[in-house]
Amino acid sequence: MITVFGSANMDLVAYVSKAPQRGETVTGREFRTIPGGKGANQAIAAARAGAAVAFIGAVGEDAFGTELRDTLAAAGVNVSLLRRVPGLSGIAHIVVDDTGANSIIVVPGANGTVGGPTGNDRALIAASQALLLQLELPMEAVIAAARAAREAGVPVILTPAPAQPLPNGLLDAVTLLIPNEHEAAAITGTASPEAAMDALLRRVDEAVITLGSEGALYGSSSGERIRVPAVKVQAVDTTAAGDTFAGAFAVAQSEGRDAEEALRFASAAAALSVQRAGASTSMPTRVEIEASQA
Incomplete structure (x- = not known):
C-alpha cells in the first residue's frame, strides 16, 4: 500500500489561447471545475497505476469537499482518514494556454488546517510501502509526516512543489526527491x-x-x-503531469522495478496524461500505461 499525506483542491480551470500578462484581460474559450490538489492527484495516479492507496488530508464542509472526497473514493483510494473541517476546501486557479502550458494560484483552504499525523495516521503510514509528500500542506505537518515514516522504516518520496527552501529536518527524512527542472533550479541555484x-x-x-x-x-x-x-506526444494540458509521474514512479518502485523501468513506466503515464484535459481526469489506468509501452 502507498499512503499520500497531502492536499486536495478543486481546480478552477480557464482555457485560453494565450495567458494574460500583468494588467491584461483576455477572453477564455472554456471553464471547468476539476478535482485536483497535488496530494489527491498523486493518490489517484497511483491508484489508477495499480496500487492500493490511502489518503490523509482535509477538505472543507462545502460542495467542493464532497466532490473531492467522492472523486478519491471513486478512484479506489481509501479516504477513511480524510478529515472534513469547517470552512472552505482548497482551490487552485489554473490558466491553460493553447500549448498546454499552465500557470496556477493555490488557495489552501482546508489544507492549511492539517497538522502532524495522528496516532491512526502514523499506524497507516507505518504499514505502507511508501509515503508520498508534497508542499501544499503546512511545512511543520509535512516534516512530522516524513519523520513518522522514516522512524517506521518507510521510504519517503517528496515532490518539492510549490518550490520553496527545504529545511534539513525535512530532507533528512526524505528517501527520494522528485522536482521538475524549475524546482530543482530553485532548490539548488543552478x-x-x-x-x-x-x-x-x-x-x-x-x-x-x-x-x-x-x-x-x-x-x-x-x-x-x-x-x-520523453514519449513524443502532442500536449493538450500539462496540469498534473508531474503528479502523474510521481504516483506512477512510486507504484513501479513499490513493485520492485529497477530505476530505469520505473522511469519508463512513469514517463509513459505522464505522456498519456498530457494528452487529456484536467488533473484527476487526465490520469491513465494501469492497462493504458502498459498498452502504451507495448
Missing part, C-alpha cells in the same frame, strides 16, 4: 539538470528531475545516473 542533480544528491539518497519534453534524469548517491527520453 539551471543545469546535471549540476542540480549533483547538488540534490548531497542532501538525499535518490532524486529524479523531470524535464518535460526532454524526459527525466535519475540519480543516486551511489553514483548511478539514468536519463530516459
